[in-house]
Amino acid sequence: MNEFDLIQQYFSNIGPNVVAQSSLQLGVGDDCAIVKPSDGFFQAMSVDTLVADVHFPAKADPTLIAERALRVNLSDLAACGASPRWFTLALTLPEVEPNWLKAFSQGLQAAAAQFDIALVGGDTTRGPLSITVAVHGEVAPGQALLRSGGRPNQLVYVSGSLGDAAAALQFMNKKLSATQQDAGYFMQRYYRPEPRLQVGGVARMVSAAVDVSDGLIADLGHICKRSDIGATIDLERLPLSPALQRSCSEVQALELAATGGDDYELCLLVPETGRSQFEELAAQFGLPVTLIGNTNRHSGVQCLYKGSPHEFTTTGFTHF
Amino acid sequence: MNEFDLIQQYFSNIGPNVVAQSSLQLGVGDDCAIVKPSDGFFQAMSVDTLVADVHFPAKADPTLIAERALRVNLSDLAACGASPRWFTLALTLPEVEPNWLKAFSQGLQAAAAQFDIALVGGDTTRGPLSITVAVHGEVAPGQALLRSGGRPNQLVYVSGSLGDAAAALQFMNKKLSATQQDAGYFMQRYYRPEPRLQVGGVARMVSAAVDVSDGLIADLGHICKRSDIGATIDLERLPLSPALQRSCSEVQALELAATGGDDYELCLLVPETGRSQFEELAAQFGLPVTLIGNTNRHSGVQCLYKGSPHEFTTTGFTHF
Numbered sequence: 001m002n003e004f005d006l007i008q009q010y011f012s013n014i015g016p017n018v019v020a021q022s023s024l025q026l027g028v029g030d031d032c033a034i035v036k037p038s039d040g041f042f043q044a045m046s047v048d049t050l051v052a053d054v055h056f057p058a059k060a061d062p063t064l065i066a067e068r069a070l071r072v073n074l075s076d077l078a079a080c081g082a083s084p085r086w087f088t089l090a091l092t093l094p095e096v097e098p099n100w101l102k103a104f105s106q107g108l109q110a111a112a113a114q115f116d117i118a119l120v121g122g123d124t125t126r127g128p129l130s131i132t133v134a135v136h137g138e139v140a141p142g143q144a145l146l147r148s149g150g151r152p153n154q155l156v157y158v159s160g161s162l163g164d165a166a167a168a169l170q171f172m173n174k175k176l177s178a179t180q181q182d183a184g185y186f187m188q189r190y191y192r193p194e195p196r197l198q199v200g201g202v203a204r205m206v207s208a209a210v211d212v213s214d215g216l217i218a219d220l221g222h223i224c225k226r227s228d229i230g231a232t233i234d235l236e237r238l239p240l241s242p243a244l245q246r247s248c249s250e251v252q253a254l255e256l257a258a259t260g261g262d263d264y265e266l267c268l269l270v271p272e273t274g275r276s277q278f279e280e281l282a283a284q285f286g287l288p289v290t291l292i293g294n295t296n297r298h299s300g301v302q303c304l305y306k307g308s309p310h311e312f313t314t315t316g317f318t319h320f
Numbered sequence: 321m322n323e324f325d326l327i328q329q330y331f332s333n334i335g336p337n338v339v340a341q342s343s344l345q346l347g348v349g350d351d352c353a354i355v356k357p358s359d360g361f362f363q364a365m366s367v368d369t370l371v372a373d374v375h376f377p378a379k380a381d382p383t384l385i386a387e388r389a390l391r392v393n394l395s396d397l398a399a400c401g402a403s404p405r406w407f408t409l410a411l412t413l414p415e416v417e418p419n420w421l422k423a424f425s426q427g428l429q430a431a432a433a434q435f436d437i438a439l440v441g442g443d444t445t446r447g448p449l450s451i452t453v454a455v456h457g458e459v460a461p462g463q464a465l466l467r468s469g470g471r472p473n474q475l476v477y478v479s480g481s482l483g484d485a486a487a488a489l490q491f492m493n494k495k496l497s498a499t500q501q502d503a504g505y506f507m508q509r510y511y512r513p514e515p516r517l518q519v520g521g522v523a524r525m526v527s528a529a530v531d532v533s534d535g536l537i538a539d540l541g542h543i544c545k546r547s548d549i550g551a552t553i554d555l556e557r558l559p560l561s562p563a564l565q566r567s568c569s570e571v572q573a574l575e576l577a578a579t580g581g582d583d584y585e586l587c588l589l590v591p592e593t594g595r596s597q598f599e600e601l602a603a604q605f606g607l608p609v610t611l612i613g614n615t616n617r618h619s620g621v622q623c624l625y626k627g628s629p630h631e632f633t634t635t636g637f638t639h640f
Contacts, residue, residue: 037361039359044354045441047452
């Protein structure tokens with residue numbers, strides 16, 4: 001099978017009604033993809049590489065690898081308040097295995113259809129297994145959520161629950177035991193993180209946003225650094241799933257929630273005056289949020305546990 | 321050095337007046353890059369991955385690796401007749417070596433400045449050395465050059481000269497000997513291919529285009545397949561550099577020119593009635609072109625040498 005047959009067979013029609021999409025002028029198979037951006041909108045773009053045995057186990061189910069590759073990228077669009085439009089896929093494979101490719105393309109199709117984003121182009125190369133997805137979304141001028149928009153005396157929220165994906169990694173590494181059902185839940189959270197695209201509906205109430213990929217303390221730290229503020233979080237407020245609470249001690253659960261990455265939940269800053277309106281809008285748009293702390297005029301992220309400072313030995317995933 | 325320092329130090333200001341670019345709303349360092357597309361234009365995008373020891377020698381000069389990574393992507397924009405605007409970089413590194421990164425970022429800056437394209441975002445990950453560049457350009461509606469636009473009885477042109485990059489690979493593999501000066505020329509052609517962006521100036525005279533990345537016969541074959549036509553090329557017309565003519569026999573030179581990839585010259589189809597106007601415009605815009613054959617109603621690419629059919633044992637680079 002050559003590259004062209006491979007693309008034709010597995011990657012030529014991924015996404016919602018690709019052919020019908022009025023914004024798509026030319027999809028997979030030419031030198032470039034050509035799309036028609038919406039006049040008057042800005043374009044948000046993000047790229048993430050997932051390397052085998054660094055970002056996922058090489059032997060993992062290819063359907064889940066594909067779901068994860070697209071979902072973690074969509075999370076970046078969510079963190080900017082942008083709506084998904086197109087994506088490209090650069091896939092490096094040690095060899096062509098039709099069963100692997102079929103399962104991979106099914107995962108890609110499932111996530112692309114669910115989140116309404118079309119695969120418009122890409123590249124396939126031979127080499128160590130690695131997946132680079134680049135997503136493109138659109139956002140109205142001035143409406144993008146930035147890391148730099150935070151101010152002192154704002155409220156810190158997170159979406160969903162934290163620590164579940166980190167629990168999945170610990171479970172895979174046999175450092176945590178869980179019932180079959182809870183383990184299954186953790187694995188879903190790791191492989192199929194939920195890009196919180198609903199945030200677009202509450203964006204006007206939000207000052208700054210980041211997605212929790214490296215760990216809450218690390219990622220809130222990015223907001224603090226770029227906004228030139230500090231933040232305090234109350235550990236006992238961190239939203240923990242029932243599965244996480246069942247599977248480990250409170251201390252362990254809070255450490256996973258505060259420092260574990262890969263949940264791809266959003267961390268949002270909201271002005272105090274907007275609190276009730278933000279919470280109402282979030283409920284209306286189906287975005288579960290929990291208030292976990294406040295920002296201040298200092299720098300960095302401080303954790304309190306029942307009012308007393310608490311430090312963790314690690315603060316998040318480091319890439320090198 | 322963590323990922324954030326690395327990005328700040330080596331990749332925060334690559335491209336022409338990045339900060340001043342009115343189209344750039346938000347560059348490196350947030351969840352997404354945010355750009356302002358030009359109203360009324362289409363966007364062309366292309367992505368290419370270069371894997372160490374597959375697409376370049378792992379030990380090669382990092383400045384040249386970076387130049388090549390960006391230039392081969394720009395060639396895809398050229399092949400669509402699009403003007404470069406933004407690019408992203410996903411860089412996978414086995415380890416952080418400041419000297420390597422410094423040299424790499426210098427090469428990236430040199431090519432970005434020369435071709436007026438700004439680095440707006442990316443990702444750095446740990447793993448086997450691999451570089452994925454995604455380029456974005458703009459093109460007026462209906463002006464994009466497609467592989468599918470060819471018709472029978474058109475003229476086949478190529479830009480520049482062919483076979484030089486293939487000669488560089490043969491030289492590196494000690495299968496070809498050359499003077500130091502000629503070898504240096506071949507290496508430049510391999511590492512610093514010229515994206516023929518001038519084609520934008522002659523686009524209205526061109527029916528179909530492709531860049532020669534896999535080999536002339538293979539890439540012209542892509543045009544033929546998507547345009548549902550055939551083509552005949554006269555091997556003795558293929559443009560050969562003086563260095564190539566000096567370094568090997570005519571037969572060997574023609575084989576490299578017809579089947580060797582990596583030159584990133586353009587192959588263009590032009591209606592017969594447009595011949596003189598096309599050639600005049602090409603000269604005016606500084607695009608060197610050579611007429612090498614014709615299209616027909618058959619399928620596939622046939623090579624003639626002094627009027628007789630000639631077949632090569634290989635027709636181009638296969639990816640798997």
